[in-house]
Amino acid sequence: VIEFKSIVKSYTMGLQAVQALRGVNLTIKRGEYVAIMGPSGSGKSTLMNIMGCLDTPTSGDYILNGHHAAGMADEALAAIRNREIGFVFQTFNLLQQYNALDNVMLPLIYAGIAKDIRRERALAALTSVGLADRFSHKPNEMSGGQRQRVAIARALVNNPAIILADEPTGNLDSKTSADIMALFDEIWSKGNTVIVVTHEDDIAHHARRIVRLHDGMVFSDIVNENP
Amino acid sequence: VIEFKSIVKSYTMGLQAVQALRGVNLTIKRGEYVAIMGPSGSGKSTLMNIMGCLDTPTSGDYILNGHHAAGMADEALAAIRNREIGFVFQTFNLLQQYNALDNVMLPLIYAGIAKDIRRERALAALTSVGLADRFSHKPNEMSGGQRQRVAIARALVNNPAIILADEPTGNLDSKTSADIMALFDEIWSKGNTVIVVTHEDDIAHHARRIVRLHDGMVFSDIVNENP
Numbered sequence: 001v002i003e004f005k006s007i008v009k010s011y012t013m014g015l016q017a018v019q020a021l022r023g024v025n026l027t028i029k030r031g032e033y034v035a036i037m038g039p040s041g042s043g044k045s046t047l048m049n050i051m052g053c054l055d056t057p058t059s060g061d062y063i064l065n066g067h068h069a070a071g072m073a074d075e076a077l078a079a080i081r082n083r084e085i086g087f088v089f090q091t092f093n094l095l096q097q098y099n100a101l102d103n104v105m106l107p108l109i110y111a112g113i114a115k116d117i118r119r120e121r122a123l124a125a126l127t128s129v130g131l132a133d134r135f136s137h138k139p140n141e142m143s144g145g146q147r148q149r150v151a152i153a154r155a156l157v158n159n160p161a162i163i164l165a166d167e168p169t170g171n172l173d174s175k176t177s178a179d180i181m182a183l184f185d186e187i188w189s190k191g192n193t194v195i196v197v198t199h200e201d202d203i204a205h206h207a208r209r210i211v212r213l214h215d216g217m218v219f220s221d222i223v224n225e226n227p
Numbered sequence: 228v229i230e231f232k233s234i235v236k237s238y239t240m241g242l243q244a245v246q247a248l249r250g251v252n253l254t255i256k257r258g259e260y261v262a263i264m265g266p267s268g269s270g271k272s273t274l275m276n277i278m279g280c281l282d283t284p285t286s287g288d289y290i291l292n293g294h295h296a297a298g299m300a301d302e303a304l305a306a307i308r309n310r311e312i313g314f315v316f317q318t319f320n321l322l323q324q325y326n327a328l329d330n331v332m333l334p335l336i337y338a339g340i341a342k343d344i345r346r347e348r349a350l351a352a353l354t355s356v357g358l359a360d361r362f363s364h365k366p367n368e369m370s371g372g373q374r375q376r377v378a379i380a381r382a383l384v385n386n387p388a389i390i391l392a393d394e395p396t397g398n399l400d401s402k403t404s405a406d407i408m409a410l411f412d413e414i415w416s417k418g419n420t421v422i423v424v425t426h427e428d429d430i431a432h433h434a435r436r437i438v439r440l441h442d443g444m445v446f447s448d449i450v451n452e453n454p
């Protein structure tokens with residue numbers, strides 16, 4: 001499904017260059033459950049943004065479902081991003097002027113789903129994250145953890161084959177975190193690919209493989225013996 | 228220092244009313260180290276925003292350093308907020324158009340500190356959170372955890388007597404979290420008041436008192452036996 005070949009990502013800041021990724025080689029097959037860990041600033045979000053076709057590498061090869069992402073036209077990338085990938089951003093990225101229901105319906109509008117089906121599926125997704133009673137609230141009318149759960153519902157509403165979640169439980173208490181991870185476990189058990197960035201060991205423990213980044217490089221890549 | 232007497236906070240949403248706080252009684256003395264925990268949506272951020280004079284209660288009495296906050300003029304509130312209180316927001320609230328150094332200098336500009344002293348103190352604060360090498364980066368040129376640490380440096384730069392930190396380690400790995408908590412421990416050991424919202428037990432363990440909210444009410448308030 002996902003293949004990184006010597007992926008480098010660097011940012012130019014005036015005369016300096018910041019190396020966010022320094023040559024990452026990584027292959028993730030369909031149906032895998034992978035946790036990505038590593039210190040703050042080690043390149044986790046950069047890796048996820050490239051995986052989700054939201055950013056392009058400075059050099060190296062990214063191959064998604066057999067296609068070289070660099071060679072794909074924008075429409076083809078947008079279609080893959082929309083149908084195949086559900087993305088939970090570290091900063092949520094909710095639209096401030098829309099309420100929770102409209103935010104969750106957004107991917108369904110892009111996918112051209114009819115209005116009454118859209119509403120039903122969006123409400124079901126909000127219910128699955130425990131927020132049926134907040135569907136009419138705008139982002140600034142919800143708590144930090146509630147906004148995070150709206151972002152999770154939006155990523156799941158289109159039943160994507162690949163879930164990319166960047167610190168999905170960073171603002172959640174342990175019970176709510178466990179509920180969210182149970183959702184991800186279920187999605188994985190149906191044969192989908194789940195990739196979760198986290199800094200909490202008990203969250204990473206749900207995955208079957210743990211990849212650790214350090215300073216823009218893969219530091220270790222081990223199988224989780226007892227999930 | 229801080230006294231809540233039957234504090235209620237409710238929001239009107241069309242015909243309904245959402246009760247964020249339903250009559251909270253809480254007293255925190257100078258020099259205390261308190262952790263606030265509770266499920267997502269239980270009222271923790273609402274409590275902190277009222278404590279930091281960033282929001283006003285719907286009813287009840289908030290008394291800060293012996294003054295009724297409701298009776299204070301805006302300038303007096305702003306002066307207390309600026310000199311006495313260092314606030315770390317759950318959503319960071321960094322100014323996007325400024326770099327890390329300028330964001331951290333902001334409280335010093337309000338306090339009327341001279342330019343060269345401002346720069347020196349802001350650099351020292353950024354160094355104390357491990358970000359001396361990111362001082363020229365704007366928020367969108369930093370990782371989630373780095374932005375969180377800039378927000379912490381900004382809250383500490385004015386050496387406030389009261390620290391209010393809302394999930395300060397939500398986006399940080401365990402090593403970086405430990406470094407940040409060591410900073411808070413040090414500030415507390417100098418006689419300042421530290422109040423930290425967290426959902427992680429090992430973070431709450433640094434405090435000497437743990438207050439748990441549930442559905443807008445104080446559910447339990449216990450002394451931490453073995454910090």
Ligand SMILES: Nc1ncnc2c1ncn2[C@@H]1O[C@H](COP(=O)(O)OP(=O)(O)OP(=O)(O)O)[C@@H](O)[C@H]1O
Nearest residue numbers: 141143144145146238247267268269270271272273
């Ligand atoms: N502007 C608003 N309008 C309506 N409801 C609001 C508003 N702001 C907050 N709320 C509601 O008030 C309740 C308390 O919110 P608060 O942000 O204090 O929760 P919290 O304990 O900090 O949660 P979290 O752990 O998710 O950050 C929530 O149920 C939220 O939906």
Ligand SMILES: Nc1ncnc2c1ncn2[C@@H]1O[C@H](COP(=O)(O)OP(=O)(O)OP(=O)(O)O)[C@@H](O)[C@H]1O
Nearest residue numbers: 011020040041042043044045046368370371372373
């Ligand atoms: N637009 C940019 N310009 C310059 N440097 C950047 C930019 N975006 C990210 N960086 C740098 O790239 C590095 C990797 O960032 P990334 O967001 O991938 O880290 P992360 O592992 O997700 O960290 P965190 O756990 O704090 O979220 C960081 O050191 C960051 O400062």
Ligand SMILES: [Mg+2]
Nearest residue numbers: 045090370371
């Ligand atoms: Mg990140």
Ligand SMILES: [Mg+2]
Nearest residue numbers: 143144272317
């Ligand atoms: Mg909160």
